[in-house]
Structures are given as structure tokens and as C-alpha cells.
Amino acid sequence: MKNVIILFFILASTVQAQDGKHEKIKALKTAYITEALALTPTEAEKFWPIYNSYHEKFHALRVKERTEIFGKLRNGLGALTDAEANELIDKNLAIEASELELRKQMTAELRKVISPKKIISLKKAEDDFKRELFERYKQGHGRRKQ
CATH class of the missing domain: 1.20.5 (Single alpha-helices involved in coiled-coils or other helix-helix interfaces)
Incomplete structure (x- = not known):
């Protein structure tokens, strides 16, 4: 029982450290982009909600890609049938098309603010x-x- 409690605390601290790293990277990215684009405070106020919303959608597509495509490739390409390979190609193309559509939508919204x-x-x-x-x-x- 004592080992289970220790393991729980180790796992919790690892997850918390990863969350902390993620938040730190997000803050660095925000500062980097704000400076690189020379966003005024007014522009930043309108830009970041749009950018963050689309960033979450892009992230969801990357998660989908990892689970639906890369997950099947864990066993190697030799284990795939031609039908499975064609299915993965089609899924990859659909994800890329979705990314392009999101980029178009984000650009249309950003044109209104920067x-x-x-x-x-x-x-x-x-x-x-x-x-x-x-x-x-x-x-x-x-x-x-x-």
C-alpha cells in the first residue's frame, strides 16, 4: 500500500511538471510571437483569442493523426495490408485537408484584426x-x- 501511495505521488508530480513545462512553453511562445509580430496591446487583445482557439483545433488534429495513423504504424509497415495502407493514406490526406481549411479560416479571422x-x-x-x-x-x- 505504501508503494502505491509513493507511485501515485511520483506520477502526480511528473504530470504536474509536464503541465508546468507546457505552460512555460506556451508563455514563451506567446511572448515570442507578440514580439516578432510587433503586436500592439489592442491587436494582441483581439489576436490571441483567435490564435489560441485555432491552436486548440490544430492540436486536436495532431492528436487524431497520432492515434489513427501513427498508432497503426507501431507494429511496422510490414504488418500493414495494402487496404490498411490505403486507409492510412486517405486519413492522412483528410487531416492535411482539415489543417488547410483551419488555416484558411484562421487567416480570414486574423485579417480582421492584424x-x-x-x-x-x-x-x-x-x-x-x-x-x-x-x-x-x-x-x-x-x-x-x-
């Missing part, structure tokens, strides 16, 4: 943030191995 140049800069800012985050991750893991 300039077209800032909308174009948004994609670059997102990519730059991901790249920088990945570099920090690599550097952190490199230090731990030494």
Missing part, C-alpha cells in the same frame, strides 16, 4: 520559435549525456 504582413510573419515566427525550442532541447539533452 495586417496581412503580420499574418505572413506569423508563420515565420511559429517556425522560428519551433526551431529555437528544438535547439534548446538538443542543447539541454547534450549536457545531460556528458
Whole structure:
């Protein structure tokens, strides 16, 4: 019983630490994009609810992709039949089409609150943030191995 309680606390602290990391990354991303786009306080007030709403929808699509597509690939490609492979291709294309549709909808909404140049800069800012985050991750893991 004592081991179960200890395991519970370890799992709870791990989940809490991951939530903390997620929130920290979200805050860093918010600051990064706000600065990269040079959003005014008025623009930021209108931009972030739209962006966050669509970010949640994009996240749901990525979860769907992981469960429906990558989940089937865990056993390797050799275990797939041609029919299953075709089904995965169709699911992947449907998810990509959904992502494109979401991006179009988000862009239409953002056009009402920020300039077209800032909308174009948004994609670059997102990519730059991901790249920088990945570099920090690599550097952190490199230090731990030494």
C-alpha cells in the first residue's frame, strides 16, 4: 500500500511538471510571437483569442493523426495490408485537408484584426520559435549525456 501511495505521488508530480513545462512553453511562445509580430496591446487583445482557439483545433488534429495513423504504424509497415495502407493514406490526406481549411479560416479571422504582413510573419515566427525550442532541447539533452 505504501508503494502505491509513493507511485501515485511520483506520477502526480511528473504530470504536474509536464503541465508546468507546457505552460512555460506556451508563455514563451506567446511572448515570442507578440514580439516578432510587433503586436500592439489592442491587436494582441483581439489576436490571441483567435490564435489560441485555432491552436486548440490544430492540436486536436495532431492528436487524431497520432492515434489513427501513427498508432497503426507501431507494429511496422510490414504488418500493414495494402487496404490498411490505403486507409492510412486517405486519413492522412483528410487531416492535411482539415489543417488547410483551419488555416484558411484562421487567416480570414486574423485579417480582421492584424495586417496581412503580420499574418505572413506569423508563420515565420511559429517556425522560428519551433526551431529555437528544438535547439534548446538538443542543447539541454547534450549536457545531460556528458
